[in-house]
Every structure is written in C-alpha cells, then in structure tokens.
Amino acid sequence: MPSFRSAHPFVNYRLNSAYDEMFGAPGIPREFYQALHRTLVGLPPEELRKSQQAADLTFLHEGITFTVYGSKEGTERIFPNDLIPRIIPAAEWAKIERGLAQRLTALNMFLRDIYHEGRILSEGIVPRELVYSCKHFRREMRGLNVPRDVYVSICGTDLVRLPDGNFVVLEDNLRVPSGVSYMLANRKALKAVFPKMFRDYGVCPIDHYPQALLATLRSLIPENCKFSQDPVIVLLTPGVSNSAHFEHTFLAQQMGIELVEGRDLLVHDNVVYMRTTAGPRRVDVIYRRVDDDFIDPLCFRPDSILGVPGLLNAYRAGNVNLANAIGTGLADDKAVYAYVPKIIRFYLDEEPILHNVPTYLLTDAAQRKHVLENLENMVVKAVGESGGYEMLIGPQSTKIQREDFRARILADPRNYIAQPTLALSCAPCLIDGEVESRHIDLRPYVLMGEKVTLVPGGLTRVALRKGSLVVNSSQGGGSKDTWVLRAAHGEDPLSQISDEVWNGLARKKPE
Amino acid sequence: MLSRVADSLYWMSRYLERADHTARLLDVELQLWLDQTPEAGAARWRFLLEALRLPAAEAASVEPTRLLDTLVFSRENTSSIVSCIATARENLRHVREQCSSEMWEQLNRLYLQVIEPWPEETWMQKSHAFFHAVQEGAHLFQGITDGTMSHGEGWQYIQLGRYVERTDTLAALMETHFSRVSHPADQTVESAEYLEWVGLLRACLAFESYCKTYTAEIRPLRVAEFLLMNPDFPHAMRFSVDRVNAALHLIGELTERREELPTRIAGRLRAQLSFSQIEEVMVEGVQAYLKNIRSECAQIHAAIHQIYFDYSIESELAYE
Numbered sequence: 001m002p003s004f005r006s007a008h009p010f011v012n013y014r015l016n017s018a019y020d021e022m023f024g025a026p027g028i029p030r031e032f033y034q035a036l037h038r039t040l041v042g043l044p045p046e047e048l049r050k051s052q053q054a055a056d057l058t059f060l061h062e063g064i065t066f067t068v069y070g071s072k073e074g075t076e077r078i079f080p081n082d083l084i085p086r087i088i089p090a091a092e093w094a095k096i097e098r099g100l101a102q103r104l105t106a107l108n109m110f111l112r113d114i115y116h117e118g119r120i121l122s123e124g125i126v127p128r129e130l131v132y133s134c135k136h137f138r139r140e141m142r143g144l145n146v147p148r149d150v151y152v153s154i155c156g157t158d159l160v161r162l163p164d165g166n167f168v169v170l171e172d173n174l175r176v177p178s179g180v181s182y183m184l185a186n187r188k189a190l191k192a193v194f195p196k197m198f199r200d201y202g203v204c205p206i207d208h209y210p211q212a213l214l215a216t217l218r219s220l221i222p223e224n225c226k227f228s229q230d231p232v233i234v235l236l237t238p239g240v241s242n243s244a245h246f247e248h249t250f251l252a253q254q255m256g257i258e259l260v261e262g263r264d265l266l267v268h269d270n271v272v273y274m275r276t277t278a279g280p281r282r283v284d285v286i287y288r289r290v291d292d293d294f295i296d297p298l299c300f301r302p303d304s305i306l307g308v309p310g311l312l313n314a315y316r317a318g319n320v321n322l323a324n325a326i327g328t329g330l331a332d333d334k335a336v337y338a339y340v341p342k343i344i345r346f347y348l349d350e351e352p353i354l355h356n357v358p359t360y361l362l363t364d365a366a367q368r369k370h371v372l373e374n375l376e377n378m379v380v381k382a383v384g385e386s387g388g389y390e391m392l393i394g395p396q397s398t399k400i401q402r403e404d405f406r407a408r409i410l411a412d413p414r415n416y417i418a419q420p421t422l423a424l425s426c427a428p429c430l431i432d433g434e435v436e437s438r439h440i441d442l443r444p445y446v447l448m449g450e451k452v453t454l455v456p457g458g459l460t461r462v463a464l465r466k467g468s469l470v471v472n473s474s475q476g477g478g479s480k481d482t483w484v485l486r487a488a489h490g491e492d493p494l495s496q497i498s499d500e501v502w503n504g505l506a507r508k509k510p511e
Numbered sequence: 512m513l514s515r516v517a518d519s520l521y522w523m524s525r526y527l528e529r530a531d532h533t534a535r536l537l538d539v540e541l542q543l544w545l546d547q548t549p550e551a552g553a554a555r556w557r558f559l560l561e562a563l564r565l566p567a568a569e570a571a572s573v574e575p576t577r578l579l580d581t582l583v584f585s586r587e588n589t590s591s592i593v594s595c596i597a598t599a600r601e602n603l604r605h606v607r608e609q610c611s612s613e614m615w616e617q618l619n620r621l622y623l624q625v626i627e628p629w630p631e632e633t634w635m636q637k638s639h640a641f642f643h644a645v646q647e648g649a650h651l652f653q654g655i656t657d658g659t660m661s662h663g664e665g666w667q668y669i670q671l672g673r674y675v676e677r678t679d680t681l682a683a684l685m686e687t688h689f690s691r692v693s694h695p696a697d698q699t700v701e702s703a704e705y706l707e708w709v710g711l712l713r714a715c716l717a718f719e720s721y722c723k724t725y726t727a728e729i730r731p732l733r734v735a736e737f738l739l740m741n742p743d744f745p746h747a748m749r750f751s752v753d754r755v756n757a758a759l760h761l762i763g764e765l766t767e768r769r770e771e772l773p774t775r776i777a778g779r780l781r782a783q784l785s786f787s788q789i790e791e792v793m794v795e796g797v798q799a800y801l802k803n804i805r806s807e808c809a810q811i812h813a814a815i816h817q818i819y820f821d822y823s824i825e826s827e828l829a830y831e
Contacts, residue, residue: 239605240605253608259608261515263515264513268824268825268828273824275514275515275822276512276514276766277512277664277820278512278767278768279766279768
C-alpha cells in the first residue's frame with residue numbers, strides 16, 4: 001500500500017485483547033512510551049524504512065546470523081531485528097530482577113538437594129518418579145560437589161506478560177541458553193539509529209555483560225585450581241555448524257578467552273588440557289555450549305565427536321569446573337516447572353515473586369482428560385525440548401495435528417505438559433515501513449557465581465508472523481532491544497545494578 | 512595459541528598459495544599454447560601435470576579442455592584452483608575469530624567470484640581474466656592480512672604456510688622444466704626454446720626482475736641462479752626459505768621451543784641455498800639438487816606438524 005506523507009506510521013495499528021506494551025488505550029501511549037511515540041510519529045515513513053535496511057545490512061555484514069536446522073545445509077540467516085525498542089520502567093524491572101534472583105537461587109538449591117540428600121523428595125514435596133523419569137536427570141552427578149554449590153551459573157528465563165499486565169515465567173532455560181549476543185547487537189544497532197532519544201530516555205547500560213560473565217566464571221574456579229595465578233577459562237563450542245556459533249565466537253572474543261572445540265581438549269590423569277602450539281595448557285573452567293549428551297563420549301553418547309573423552313572423570317575429581325554443570329536440565333524439565341513455586345517455598349521459605357503459568361501434568365488422569373477434551377485451547381509441549389520444536393498450539397492447529405498430539409500424549413504422558421493458550425503481550429513493530437502489533441516475550445539473562453548478577457534488560461523476542469505466538473528464532477521469530485529505564489529522580493539510580501557489576505564498571509574508568 | 516587454530520591458519524595459507532601458483536602457471540601455459548603447433552601443444556600437458564605434482568596417468572587420454580576443467584574447476588581434484596580456494600576459505604571460517612574481518616571478507620569474496628559458473632563457450636575468451644582475478648584476489652588477501660592482522664604467532668603461521676608451499680611448488684616446477692628443456696648451461700638460449708625459459712620466469716612473476724638483474728639475455732645458469740638463490744625476489748627459493756626460517760624462529764621464541772626440529776631442518780636448507788655455488792649445482796645436476804630441496808621441504812612440514820600441531824601429550828607432560 002502506498003504510504004502518504006500525512007499518514008503517520010501508526011495509522012493501521014490495532015489493539016487486541018492482549019496487553020499492549022505501548023498503548024494503555026487506543027491512541028494513548030503509556031507515559032514512559034510517549035517520547036518514543038512522538039519520535040516515531042514525527043519521522044517520515046521512508047526514514048524508518050531506510051534505518052531498518054541500514055540496521056539489517058549491518059547485521060548481515062558483521063555475520064550476526066544463525067543456522068536453521070533441518071533446512072538445506074549451510075542456511076545462514078540474519079536474526080531479524082526490529083528497530084522499535086521495548087521499554088520497561090525501573091520499578092517493574094526491580095520486581096523482575098528480585099523474582100529471577102529468587103528463582104535461580106532456589107533452583108540451584110533444588111539441584112544440589114536432588115543430587116545429594118534428596119530432602120525435597122523424602123518430604124514428598126516433589127514426587128520421586130517425576131525427578132527420576134526426567135530425560136535430563138544424570139545419575140553420574142550423584143554425590144558430586146560443585147564449586148559454591150552453583151549448578152546453573154548462566155540462565156535465560158523466558159517471561160511473558162499476561163493481559164493483566166503481570167509478568168509470569170513461561171520456562172526456565174538452565175542448560176545452554178543462547179541469544180545474549182543478539183541482545184548486545186540490538187543495543188548497538190539502536191544506539192546508532194536513535195542516539196539522541198536513547199540518551200534522553202536514560203537507559204541502563206548492558207554492554208558490560210561479557211565482563212560480568214567472565215567474573216562469574218572466574219568465581220567458579222574449582223578448589224584444586226585455586227593455586228593457579230591466572231586461571232584458564234575456555235568456551236567450548238560444538239563447532240562452526242552449530243546454530244549459535246556466531247555467539248560463541250563473539251563471547252569468546254569479548255571475554256578474551258580461547259574458543260575451543262572438543263578436539264582441542266584432552267584429559268590426562270584426570271586433568272583437562274588444551275593443545276596449544278606451546279604444549280599442553282591446563283584448563284580450569286569450561287563455559288560449555290555443548291549439551292550434556294555430547295560432552296563426554298565415555299559417559300554419555302558414545303558416538304559424539306563434539307565432546308572430550310574423560311571430561312566427566314576430571315570433573316568428578318574436582319580438577320575442572322563446567323558452567324553450567326551437567327544434569328541441570330532436570331530443573332527446566334517442563335513437568336518439574338510446575339513444582340517451582342513449591343520448590344521456592346521449600347528452600348527459601350518465601351512466596352514466589354514471579355508466578356508460573358498454570359500447567360497440566362498429563363501423568364495425572366483427571367488433568368489429562370481435561371486437556372484432551374480441550375486440545376484446541378491448549379499449548380502442548382514436550383518436557384525436554386526447547387527452541388519451539390515439538391510443540392502444539394491448539395487454537396492455530398489443524399485437526400490432524402491435534403490427533404497426532406493426542407496419540408503422542410496417550411503413548412507417553414510423562415513426555416508432555418499442557419498449558420492454556422496465553423495471550424502474550426503485544427508491542428509495536430516495524431513491518432514494511434508501517435507499525436503493526438506483534439506478540440513478544442522477554443528473556444533476561446541471569447548470572448550466578450559468587451552472587452547473582454543481572455544486566456538490566458534482556459532479549460525481547462518477537463513473533464514476526466502476524467498473530468503467531470511462537471517467538472523462537474528457528475520458527476520465524478525476531479528480536480528487539482529492551483530498554484530498562486533508570487530509576488526516576490529521588491531514587492538511587494544505581495541501586496538496581498548489583499555490586500559486582502558496579503565494581504566491574506568502576507574498574508573500567510581510567511582514573 | 513591453540514594447535515588447531517595454528518594448523519588451520521597454516522593450511523589456509525598453503526592452499527591459497529597453491530591456487531595462486533596454479534593460476535599463474537596455467538595463465539602462462541595458455542599464452543604459450545597460442546604460439547605452438549597442435550602436436551607440440553598436446554605433449555605439454557603431461558609436463559604441466561608433472562609440474563603441479565598431479566598424477567599423469569589420466570593425462571594421455573584427456574583432451575585439453577577436460578584437463579583444464581580438472582585443473583581449474585573440478586571439486587574432485589583437491590588441488591584444482593576452485594578446490595584450493597574453497598579449502599582455504601573453509602580453514603579460515605573455522606578460525607574466523609582469529610583473523611580480521613577484512614581478511615574474511617576478502618577471501619569470501621574471492622571464493623564467491625570463482626564458484627560463479629563460467630560458460631564453456633566463452634571460457635577461452637575469458638580464461639586470462641579468470642586467472643588474473645585469482646592472482647589479484649590472492650595478492651589482495653596477502654596485503655589485507657599484512658595490513659590488518661596483528662603480526663603475532665598466528666600471522667607467522669600464515670607466513671610459514673605461504674613460503675613452505677612456495678618453496679615446494681617452485682622446486683617441482685623447476686625440476687620439471689630442467690628435465691624437459693636441456694640446454695648448455697652457460698650459453699644464451701635462442702629462438703624455439705626462448706619462449707619456454709621466459710615462460711618459466713613468467714610463471715614465477717620473475718621475468719622483469721630477471722631482466723633488471725641480468726638483462727633480457729636468457730641463460731639457463733642465470734635463470735637457475737636467479738630463481739634459486741636471489742635473496743630479494745619474493746618468488747625466489749632463497750627468499751622463501753629465508754621467510755620460513757624467520758617465521759619458525761619467531762614461533763620458536765613465542766612458544767619457548769627454540770631448539771626444535773623444524774628450525775634446525777629449515778636452517779640447514781637455508782645454509783645450503785646461501786652457500787652453494789650455482790656452477791657446482793649445475794655440474795652436479797640441478798634436478799638432484801631440487802629433489803633434495805623438496806625432500807627437505809617435506810621434512811620441515813612434517814616437523815612443524817609433529818612439534819606444534821599434533822604432538823603426543825604423554826611425552827609433552829613427561830618433560831614438565
């Protein structure tokens with residue numbers, strides 16, 4: 001449709017039943033969105049389109065791409081970036097931050113308990129059979145002590161905002177969450193496109209994430225390596241054909257650590273070495289981006305060539321640390337997820353700050369019956385999957401798909417859970433030079449070492465297909481920058497930044 | 512530096528040098544071909560394959576256009592120009608974070624350029640442009656590498672790969688040439704053979720430099736002396752071996768392995784080229800001399816591999 005000079009980009013913008021991030025009522029933006037709205041309305045549509053193209057080109061040239069599995073080999077795509085930022089006021093972020101810190105603390109205690117005494121099981125809070133039937137439960141981890149009792153040091157939790165305006169947790173990603181490089185790339189792009197508005201808004205910085213990650217990894221050095229002056233930390237990647245290889249390269253470069261593949265590492269006398277031209281060099285901490293299944297062919301999948309034979313033994317001997325630990329997928333199993341509020345109450349004796357989405361466990365006959373009768377209103381997910389694979393979205397499914405899932409659920413009820421279809425909140429997105437409404441979620445990244453660190457913001461993922469609820473990059477999703485605003489005058493603007501990060505920032509100053 | 516990374520940089524550089532060398536050789540060969548009778552032309556291809564160290568078995572049965580396809584485009588032939596550039600690119604792709612983005616972009620651009628389909632009908636018309644593009648692309652890559660990458664350990668492996676490959680390909684080319692064209696060493700080459708000798712110099716980009724040193728009067732002894740022993744010309748053997756030595760020396764310093772095998776073998780080869788007399792070499796037989804150089808080259812390669820890339824961990828840890 002040809003756009004007229006007079007028509008501002010919001011002319012076709014419609015609200016629906018979902019919570020709208022920008023508009024409290026039709027045509028009336030929320031207070032903290034007003035300046036952004038004014039800027040967008042003031043810009044000629046052609047200008048917006050050009051800015052978007054410029055940003056896309058930067059992404060392509062810098063190789064900020066991901067690989068799509070299952071399609072033709074070597075299909076590299078850019079991760080589409082939307083130029084209209086998503087804004088979160090300070091107070092709202094403070095709640096998210098506290099909620100996520102609480103959740104991750106409890107989940108780490110849960111993992112320690114499960115792999116040691118199992119108090120929560122003996123007290124009957126979480127059923128034994130649920131834990132032991134988890135695809136990602138690793139009995140190899142029984143009785144193994146990990147430094148600082150931190151199992152999950154890098155976590156990316158998916159939050160969604162419901163129509164009532166509250167954020168709830170959709171899922172925890174406790175294995176090898178990805179996407180943080182896109183968060184940083186989006187910020188870089190936005191700063192280039194809207195420098196003045198960015199400054200005027202008072203957005204909390206996120207650029208120190210790689211440094212905070214390095215500090216976290218450094219704080220997790222195993223006891224046996226404490227004597228070494230300069231601990232060796234490496235990032236273990238599955239290699240160039242992995243979908244997130246760009247991110248691995250980026251993070252290794254930003255942290256100034258070696259990017260290694262399985263074949264670069266070897267284990268001798270339960271010590272891990274990397275093969276360098278100057279001879280073998282001892283490795284103390286491995287930030288691994290290889291899944292449990294592939295990490296040690298002697299313990300897990302014997303056909304894996306991505307891992308390091310003998311790694312688990314070195315790990316058990318306390319000569320190397322892995323971030324995240326092995327077997328953390330137990331705690332992000334989608335059926336265990338249903339118990340997280342109870343887990344928080346059990347270990348911390350606190351009420352969960354962030355709530356869960358109601359979840360039906362299909363092993364329970366009554367719940368299963370209810371779900372099967374209402375499949376067209378449900379979202380069904382496989383418990384051990386991520387990335388939007390093996391998932392049924394009831395309202396958008398065909399009869400054949402529903403029948404298929406019905407059969408799968410009946411064949412293996414433990415492998416699936418169901419949730420009511422949620423109306424994810426919507427945000428304005430730039431689609432072909434006009435602003436349209438799309439569903440979004442939020443993935444903040446939480447680090448846990450000596451203490452919990454969050455960079456203010458995260459990756460806001462966008463379901464770019466009109467009406468779609470699936471935000472995964474592999475399923476046609478995009479992303480946008482997330483602006484967490486500094487606290488208003490009167491409050492201490494720095495209170496939101498945790499001490500560790502702040503110390504890191506202070507060190508960066510020249511004086 | 513990780514051994515795998517060093518290995519990739521080394522091979523990336525070797526493959527690119529090989530593509531460049533093959534392109535130069537074919538370019539010159541096609542020019543010479545124009546000046547020749549069809550019968551003489553056919554025999555040449557066997558020598559070309561020999562100079563490129565490719566099995567000559569199929570050559571007898573193959574007509575020039577097919578052969579050219581094998582040498583330029585074939586993916587089955589791992590030494591064809593396109594294969595070499597593709598392998599070089601693949602090696603660099605695996606270690607992209609170790610090089611500058613400018614380097615990656617240039618090699619990627621060259622790769623995209625050579626895999627474009629070249630219609631057979633226009634091939635003869637455009638072959639020169641193609642070979643020129645390959646050479647130019649490789650030169651540009653070298654310039655970008657020197658100008659944008661830190662000259663640390665990684666850069667030294669790139670140097671090493673280029674000059675080990677250059678020494679080896681030059682030795683093979685000269686060996687073939689001297690076996691084929693016999694001419695009294697210290698007499699001026701005339702008429703029919705003249706083009707062959709100029710062709711050899713051109714294939715090494717050396718004709719102009721040779722003329723500046725010795726005038727355009729071509730004598731086998733002088734050609735051999737220039738290509739083997741000139742210390743200043745980048746495509747001469749002495750120059751290449753000097754660079755191999757310099758790179759190995761610096762790598763030895765950086766990795767604190769000064770007394771290692773590769774440095775010693777390379778030093779020996781360098782001494783040989785520095786202190787030989789060309790007259791003696793010609794008397795004793797230049798082919799034997801070149802054969803020896805190739806064997807030394809192979810030893811240097813094996814030693815680099817053994818010391819820096821693929822050592823046994825047990826023996827390394829035993830020293831600690």
